[in-house]
Amino acid sequence: xxxxxxxxxxxxxFYLRNFAADTSASTPTVHCFDKPNRRxxxxxxxxxxxxxxxxxxxxxPEQEFESQLxxxxxxxSDAYASLLSNGDLGGLDENDRSAIAYSIAIQELRTRENRExxxxxxxxxxxxxxxxAMTDEMEEQMEEIRELDTEEGVSRFQREFIQDNAWDLxxxxxxxxxxxxxxxxxxxxxxxxxxxxxxxxxxxxxxGNLGLQSEGIxxxxxxxxxxxxxxxxxxxxxxxxxxxxxxxxxxxxxxxxQIRESTRxxxxxxxxxxxxxxxxxxxxxxxxLNRDRVSVE
Numbered sequence: 001x002x003x004x005x006x007x008x009x010x011x012x013x014f015y016l017r018n019f020a021a022d023t024s025a026s027t028p029t030v031h032c033f034d035k036p037n038r039r040x041x042x043x044x045x046x047x048x049x050x051x052x053x054x055x056x057x058x059x060x061p062e063q064e065f066e067s068q069l070x071x072x073x074x075x076x077s078d079a080y081a082s083l084l085s086n087g088d089l090g091g092l093d094e095n096d097r098s099a100i101a102y103s104i105a106i107q108e109l110r111t112r113e114n115r116e117x118x119x120x121x122x123x124x125x126x127x128x129x130x131x132x133a134m135t136d137e138m139e140e141q142m143e144e145i146r147e148l149d150t151e152e153g154v155s156r157f158q159r160e161f162i163q164d165n166a167w168d169l170x171x172x173x174x175x176x177x178x179x180x181x182x183x184x185x186x187x188x189x190x191x192x193x194x195x196x197x198x199x200x201x202x203x204x205x206x207x208g209n210l211g212l213q214s215e216g217i218x219x220x221x222x223x224x225x226x227x228x229x230x231x232x233x234x235x236x237x238x239x240x241x242x243x244x245x246x247x248x249x250x251x252x253x254x255x256x257x258q259i260r261e262s263t264r265x266x267x268x269x270x271x272x273x274x275x276x277x278x279x280x281x282x283x284x285x286x287x288x289l290n291r292d293r294v295s296v297e
Contacts, residue, residue, distance in 0.1 A: 005066050007047075007051070007052055008066055009050035010051075010054060010110045011050065012073045012076075013045050013046060013049075014073065014077045014080075015077075015191075016028075016030060016045040016048065016049055016267065018084070018223070019222075019224065019225060019268060019269050020269065021042075028044070028045050029045070030042070030043065030267050030268065031269065031270060031271045032048055032266065033266040033276045035259070035262065035266065035287040036264065036288070038287070042271070048265055049267070054155075055069070057159070065159055072103060076102075078096075079100050079103075080103075080223065083180075083223065083229070084224060087180070087182070089179075089243065097174060097178075100229075101170040102170040104196060104221060105165075105166045105169035105170045106166050108169075109165070109169075110162060111263070112194070112264075113194035113261065114158065115154055117293045118158055120292070120294050122154065122157070126146060172212045172213060173231050176231040176233070176234055177232045177233065177238050178231055178242065179229070179232060179241070179244060180228075180243045180244070181228040181243075182226065183225070183228065184245060186248075187251045187252065188226070188251075188268060188269050188270060189227075189254060190222065190255045190267065190268045192259075192261070192263075192266045193265045195222060196219065196220075196221050197220050198210045198220075199217075214233070215235070216236055217232065217233050218230055218231075218233070219231040219232070220257060222258070225268070225269045228254060255275060256275075256279055259275075259279050259280070259286060260283070263289070
C-alpha cells in the first residue's frame with residue numbers, strides 16, 4: 001500500500017488543536033507534561049497522542065481499521081464543532097448526539113492506556129491460571145491467552161473489542177445524563193493521551209464502581225480549555241441542569257482525573273503544571289508507566 005499512515009493518532013489532531021496555545025496557527029503546538037520524567041515541553045499536535053503504526057496488524061495490510069477511525073473522526077468533528085460553537089446541548093439533533101456518543105465510546109477504547117489495561121488483564125489472568133492442572137480444552141484456551149499477552153495480540157484484541165462493543169457502549173452513553181460545564185476561571189481544562197476519564201464517589205466494593213451503568217458514575221471529556229462535557233448516572237444526577245458554570249475547584253478536580261488516567265502525557269494550552277507536579281508528589285504511582293491498572297479476582 002502506498003502512502004501508508006505512519007503516525008497513527010489515538011487522540012485526534014482536530015481535537016488537540018483546540019488545546020493549542022494558538023489555535024489559528026498553521027502548525028499548532030500544545031504544552032505537554034511528561035509524567036514519568038516530571039518534565040514540561042512544547043510540541044506540535046502531530047507529535048503527541050499517537051504512535052507509529054499503533055493499529056497495524058498483519059491481517060490488515062491496507063490499514064483499513066485506521067481508515068475507519070479517520071471516517072468516524074470526520075463525523076465527530078462536525079458534531080464537536082457544532083457543540084463548541086453553539087455552547088448548548090439543546091442545539092444538538094439526534095444525529096449529532098449519536099455521533100458524539102459513538103465517538104466517545106471509541107475514543108475511550110482506542111488509546112494506549114486502554115490497551116495497557118487489556119494487556120494487564122490478560123497477563124494477570126495468565127498468571128492466575130499457569131501452574132494449575134488443566135484439561136486439554138483448558139490448555140488450548142491457555143494458549144490463546146498467551147498469544148494475547150503480546151503487543152500484536154493485545155492490538156488485535158483491542159481492535160476487535162472496539163468493533164464488537166462500541167455501539168453497545170454508545171447506546172448506554174445516549175441514555176445517560178449529559179451536562180455541559182463552562183469554565184470561566186483562569187485555570188484551563190487540561191486533556192491528555194487518554195482524555196475520556198471516569199469517576200465515582202460511591203464505593204461498590206467488592207465490585208467495581210466505574211462501569212457505565214454503575215450507580216454514581218461520572219464520565220468527563222474536556223472539549224476545550226473552557227468547555228467540558230459529562231455523562232452521568234441519569235438517576236443520581238438527573239436533576240442537574242444541562243449546562244452549568246464551574247469554579248476553580250471543579251476544574252482542578254477534572255484536571256486531576258486527566259493526570260491520574262493518562263498513560264504518559266497531560267496536554268494543555270498553557271505551560272503551568274504545578275498542580276500536576278504536586279499531584280504526583282502525593283500519588284507517585286500514577287507516574288509509573290507499568291503501574292497496576294486492573295484487578296482480576
